[in-house]
Amino acid sequence: MATRAVSVGEKGSFTDSYQQYVNPQWVALLNLLDMNVHYQRCSGAELFTADGRRILDFLSGYCVHNTGHNHPYIVQALKGELDKSGPAMLQSHVPEIAGELAERLCKLAGGGLQKVYFGSSGSEGVEAAIKFARATTGRTGIVYARGSFHGLTAGALSLMNDAFWREGFGPLLQNTEGIEFGDLLGLERVLETRRYAALVLEPIQAEAGIRVPSNEYLQKAQEYCRRTGTLLVIDEVQTGMYRTGTFLASHQFGLQPDIVILAKALSGGLMPVSATLMTEKVYRSVYSSLRRAIVHTSTFSENSLSMRAGLAALDVLESERLGERAMALGESFRAKLREELAPFEMIKEIRGMGLLCGIEFRAPNKLSLRVPFEAFHRVHPAMFGQVVVMRMFREKNILTQICGNHFLVLKAAPPLVVSERQLDEFVSAIRGVVKLAHTSATFWSEALGLARRAVNL
Ligand SMILES: Cc1ncc(COP(=O)(O)O)c(C=O)c1O
Structure with a gap:
């Protein structure tokens, strides 16, 4: 589904006021990443946007929403x-x-x-x-x-x-x-x-x-x-x-x-x-x-x-015994991730405890992948991870982020009320994006576009 960035000055939106009076750089960054959507309602592990998207939250506001949104x-x-x-x-x-x-x-x-x-x-x-x-x-x-x-x-x-x-x-x-x-x-x-x-x-x-x-x-x-x-x-x-x-x-x-x-x-x-x-x-x-x-x-x-x-x-x-839930679901979630991501050389490790999980990427050996990977790393060390985040958001409707001090680790930390079905949705989404990175030139051309737009900002 195509995304629609909330435009500056859109009727009923205070994006332009935010831009003028709070932090225009933040708005620009979200726009660059195609992540500036207008959230209307948030519940449990789900975020609903004004244009009818349902996004799964696997960031939890950096572990704020253990009990789910608006319990x-x-x-x-x-x-x-x-x-x-x-x-x-x-x-x-x-x-x-x-x-x-x-x-x-x-x-x-x-x-x-x-x-x-x-x-x-x-x-x-x-x-x-x-x-x-x-x-x-x-x-x-x-x-x-x-x-x-x-x-x-x-x-x-x-x-x-x-x-x-x-x-x-x-x-x-x-x-x-x-x-x-x-x-x-x-x-x-x-x-x-x-x-x-x-x-x-x-x-x-x-x-x-x-x-x-x-x-x-x-x-x-x-x-x-x-x-x-x-x-x-x-x-x-x-x-x-x-x-x-x-x-x-x-x-x-x-x-x-x-x-x-x-x-x-x-x-x-x-x-x-x-x-x-x-x-x-x-x-x-x-x-x-x-x-x-x-x-x-x-x-x-x-x-x-x-x-x-x-x-x-x-x-x-x-x-709701959310601790026990985090423990049990976290284990099976990481096991599924390991199984599904095993065929891909850019996956280094899946690790975590409870529902605080990380997927670490590494530079590929295959020359056709290594060249673009290293080129993007030189543009900005976070570039590869941000393209993964962007694709997860735009094409798979899943919100996540890379770690603030380690750009090759993608976080998976959903609210502890997340369902098994939602965890499976994440596994299949990340498999899709990782597969694309290993097999499709569009993944890398997208990264190039992102790099160009970032330079022009
Ligand atoms: C481990 C840890 N300690 C402290 C903080 C700071 O918390 P706050 O942003 O509420 O000031 C953070 C924020 O992300 C954190 O992750």
Whole structure:
């Protein structure tokens, strides 16, 4: 089916206002990729456009929509909260609903996590973790894994080595040290200096290419942290909230972190919220006296709508057993992908955990494929992946993306309510696009057209 980009100035559309007053570059990029469609209604794993398309969401807003789009239970819970006309953001009362959500989160997370700081975004959660780790240890440095994505505020950005995100924004935090993900020797050497307040890790690196580490790596990392008095901070912004099958991915690796950051899916897909879970020791180091009762806070922290969204999201995740579903469906989904994509030389690996999956591509050996592949890689390293994304969207009606820090890995992370039939639809769609890349010149001429249009913008 042909797509129709929402044109600038179209009647009833505020695309031109967005273009003028918000971010024209973003509109141009979506237009370039043929992905600027007008979504009218979103439900479960499906997105419906004004011109009658039904698109399957395999991105989930980067793991926001674990409970599916506009889950009726969560929508109802939010309406109910508004109808109460209760206290919100008075900044001078005890928001009991925050207590209710914090208790549930701590019980689900387990280990030593006993207190929660609420914020409005994953980055804000990471900022809190940096400050809290410094306050607890009296040290300033932070160690992180290279390739990670922790958010784009100045502190969080200091824990990301990729030059693309940092360029033009420095100097960032001093004393941060990036170690290769999986490099235990390097990690031990750095932590042994005992100069670092925390090691901040994603348990599975999402934007780095859905990199699933060995149990041994994370266990040893935890052991080194304990031995050297370094806090272990686990960023579960994408992996948490049952995305990988368990409430936290940390649970599958047997970790007991000092701080855990949750965000994205805690929102029920509707309200901005993050939660920084911490041990009693961390809490006491920060909020150490009456004078310091609100030494770290934020205006929208603990607001009733976000708290209600979090509670409702947990209700849905638990009552619909979405973790078990993610675990079972994820396994069979990856098995089908492996089987269907096995004949294609450009497929390097299918990996993941639960419904956080990645399909890694590689340069082909066959000369007729290798030449165009490398030419496009030279134009832009993301070019090949973007053509796959574009074709999946335009011809197969499936929304997905390549990883932000690894352009040869395509993500498949649908809402956890996705059906088996919808997963099969993805498998057959990606098989079709991959086959085209291996057999048809039009795939490569399309990429050339994209490159030309990008240069002309
Ligand atoms: C692992 C991880 N941590 C932190 C963040 C930052 O979250 P936010 O965009 O809500 O600030 C992201 C965002 O994608 C993320 O993927």
